Amino acid sequence: MSQPVTESTDYPAGEAALPDGLTRRQFLRRAGVSSGALVIAFNLPLGRQAGAAEAAQRMQPNAYVAIDLDGTVTLVNDKSEIGQGISDGYVNVLAEEIGADLAKVRMAPIPTDPSSWGSRMSVSGSRSMRGAWSSLRTAGAQARSLLVQAAASRAGASADSLYTEAGFVRSRSGDLAIPFSELVADAALLQPPENPTLKDPSEFTIIGKQDARMRIRDQVTGKAVYGMDVQPEGLLYATIERSPVFGGSLKSYDDSSARQVPGFVRTLVVEPNSRAGVHAGVAVVAESYYAAAKARAALRVQWDAGANANLDSDQVLEELKQISTRPLEDPEVHGDFDAAYSSAARQLDATYSSPFLHHMTMEPMNCTAHVRADSCEVWAPTQGQGGVQGTAASLTGLEESSITVHTPHIGGGFGRRLKGDFAYEALYVAREFDRPVKLIWTREDDVRYGGYRPMSVLRGQAGLDAQGRVQAISMTLATQDRFGAPHIYYDVPNVRVGKNSASNDIPTGAWRGIHHNHSAFYLESMMDELAHLAGQDPLQFRLNHLADDSPYAAVLREVADKSDWGSPLPAGRARGVALGGELAGTFVAQVVEASIEDGKPVVHRVVCAVDCGIAVSPGSVKAQAEGSILYGLTAALYGEINIRNGGVVQSNFHDYMPLRMNESPEIEIHIMPSERDPGGMGEPGVPPLMPALTGAIYALTGERVRDMPIRLNRA
Amino acid sequence: MRLVVAPISQMRKTILFLILLAAAYPVFAQPPGMSQGEYVARLGNCVACHTTPNGEPFAGGVAMEAPNLGIIYGTNITPHPETGIGNYSFEDFDKAVRIGITPDGRHLYPAMPYPSYAKTTEEDMLAMYDYFMNEVEPINQPNPINEIPGWKSARWPLAIWNMMFVPTTAYQPDPQQSDEWNRGAYLVQGLGHCGACHTPRGLMFQEKALDQSGDAYLAGAPLDHWSASSLRGDLAYGLGRWTEEDIVQLLAEGRNRWGPTFGTMVEVVNNSTQYMTDYDLAAMTLYLKSLSAVAGDSANQPYVHNSADTGLLLSGSLASHPGAQVYFENCMNCHGYDGLGHPPYIPPVAGNTAVLDPDPSSIINLTLNSSLRLVIGEQPTLYDMPFYREQLSNQEIADALSFIRQAWGNAAPGITALQVDQIRQATDPVNEDVHILRMK
């Protein structure tokens, strides 16, 4: 973390490396902070291993806390809000350490120049809170310390006798209460301590107890402006007809009918760019979206299907099954699997599979861009603003510093918005016009040109000894996924795991929980099968293979307790249990209670135990866990993208079905008390759901579901 | 009369002479910018079976599944000398279109509606011949080989079939009727080949009637898991409640106050009827409205909208009404509490003849698979019904459709899950791509 510094807004102009290419004064004014405010600049590191370029950026400030003359606390930072509630978490941490009134803390608009911003700006890997935790606390504690110092010198009291609470500096004796607004001007002139004292978690009144709810009023009144809602003056609308086959190319097109649509402006060819994930297409630009959509429907396009004309996901599955039987390319080995397996008392040898999955954010992909001769503005609902700026620079030939990237509200991410394809397309089209252009993807485009969670197959083998302990596990994953082999967190002496890689031209991308999802489905399914082979209770069996003090065991015991594991259920219902592998510093266990109705699984209740370290914003933690469970359940029941003739079969909510309210189970989230630093919550709730549900189905019917999504034979 | 006269060969001079002779008959003008031959080809909807969506006009290759037979391909009918019909004389052409026999003596499968085309006048045949020879671009595209199992591929039975069922003379005007009625009858029976789909077929696959003299004529027939509904005057599910304007509008624009057309008729409107002149639309309508009701009294109760079911839906208390529940959650937002929809884009289901059709194939098929897009004036309509085959079970679809068939005063028999399943197994979701078949 960089050296914290205080700055007043009267900082000399012309200083190097100003964010957004502005003077600090202009920058803070844009953030809504007035002259003379107390400002602390600091750095929010990325919560992961950084490359060299990132390491160099680490020393730059990329976040600011400002306490204004009226006592309002403003946080400037770069994290997009995609529904994960990160702004609530950040505000909680900051307000806690400062001792601010939660209602008087606000988030400034997300900065618009990623190139001068110390992190290049992105949201992924459930890292936002983990990365920011200690920096935010330090910055807050520094601000608190200055306010307390200012109050101490004003009142002639010792700083030790003072504390902050809800926007006031107070004395412990109770006779002093000075609002921040009266102290800011003085505090802004003081030098902050390098290592301020952080609050002891036992003193927390906001963290773990309150929720900031920064966005909600705009969301319930329709005022929140999402990417889809951006409407700069003079807007044109674009939609793109793309190659129906991945990697196909344009032969010719005829837009004579499209030209007859009132409001039609023009068509233009979009050249494919495989690095940017952009398909060959014909863009239609019109004065209104509906005109563009109608004109697009009236296009006659001839495509050259190319090499993928016969690409088929059923064939990919067969190929992966083949690959999963081959010796591992680069196995991770502990002990001697072969010896232990061959001498095992009982053996399991099973093949599992997971399909391609789509994200299906509620807001379809879109992006608005206005390219001028010397500058460019982009409104991008993205999880990666830095990438959007780079794309804009390369497509327009402008300097990155001339490109302004606005981050509107975002209607769901789940990993989809880490890809910049939609921004590339919008910029590609907008270059041709002197007016702003909004590119809107239809839902059909969204489903057919996503970046899919890769299909995978797992060949799993395991051996039990006579006492029912797992002595050997081998897991051979076959996938085109760039992520690695499953991690085995159970105590097993002889292990061989790894991945055999496949490749094809089906576009893939990060999907909420990434490889943790199929890893958990495979490992937890194997453990469940082994428990039944051993004749043991599946929950106790798992505990038998975990150290008593492991956080895995703790969440399992918690979920057993809260779900009344083992207690009788109404006829026709059964429970299943599963863990997920540690994800972003968080551990999750779930118990699913299900029945079968009309040949289909129905989930009645999900009990979830979460150890996410300190739960900064408990409402957000629960919301993320609830959402993850329903996201996983949707995938378990319905999620499947099929490829036929080189393109995606599904197209909209009627054939890529979402879970609906009448299928939504009762959900209980139990957050474990913890003093560990906060873990991530965006993804860890997804992985356990699928194996817990298939475990319940096995307990209910004796049918072992090894392939996602769930299709019961007994139907 | 307008004629496109290309450099005239001796033979064509003969044709011109014949056309001038034929002009003694009442003359029906084609729309501006179109030759008579092109218009006749539009009326006969040749393009639908002889042009693929991305293919060259009339170069063939359209696959058609013939019931109990196999796959038949529409042939190349461009004037290409080797792969098309470039070497056909007028007599060859006339024989193929009107009698179903090629110059080399092969009998065409009656997927080619020559039993209807047989009624075409010589004048129209000459005009169409001129169009195909002189206006259509010759395309070198060999015909695919039909996929018909060996034992079914013998063509000699077709000769017998033709002798039994195919008329050999052109339409004979009925002097008792007006010119307009006769023109309508000529179009409906002949080039329009309405009976090919809407007239029930006999044991030998022959249409049971070829004109209004038979009660079976246009009385509704199953067609490839759709129901080509009755065009007779019956009130419940014929055209009894359709006004002349309704019929004209459907043929010209593909939709009217009963909603958009669907199924195979979308292709007919997209490629043929929307190009018809006002006079011809009115003439067809006059003829269709002259067809009597044939289904008997029970099918001829006048439809009266009843709002009891509107009240049930508005109450939202549907626990004991499974069909109403499915309708409430999936159908009602478009088709309404009152079942009245948003015509002309979204059809009413209350009182709709397609809903009341005794054969429920169409509404089952629509619900499972949706329908093709209408393209009027080369502008596709974007009001697509989603297909429900993934979202709803056979039972749920049967419940919802049974509810619809008996709500708001509708009185048609319920539907079983088995009926839904049979069509589910035999069909696929519609391809939502827009197909604009060009004749140029």
Next chain:
Amino acid sequence: MATYQLQINGESRTIDAEPDVPLLWVLRDEMGLTGTKFGCGMGLCRSCTVLIDGASSFSCMLPISSAAGKAITTIEGLAEDGELTPVQQAWVELDVPQCGYCQTGQIMTATHLLSDHPQPSDAQIDAYMSPVVCRCGTYPRVKAAIKRASELFYEA
């Protein structure tokens, strides 16, 4: 092109449009009422729900020619003078939205449900709300907030 009179959030507006343009795009692109969201374009997700004569209806498949002359309420028209309706209050109280994109559909449909059934049963909630898709998984909170809004109606 034809001219249509629309009653939107209590105001009368005149719009020139092609008769087949869905209400959704008139609201969003012509009138700047972007609280009504585009989600699927086929009436499958209900993010575009508005109230028409008090009943919830998706606007992406509602031709402008059918919407003319009817009383249309959008999400922007719920809170009068900035005072949240009981449904909106309950949404804030129970912190319902995550990404928020579907919440227009949830709130408008819940408003319709509660006007039909001020004390809805679970089955009624399911019947009205199941067509409204959320991908963030706010269903449990939506359900709880509907019950809370029902209480607020009675308190009010």
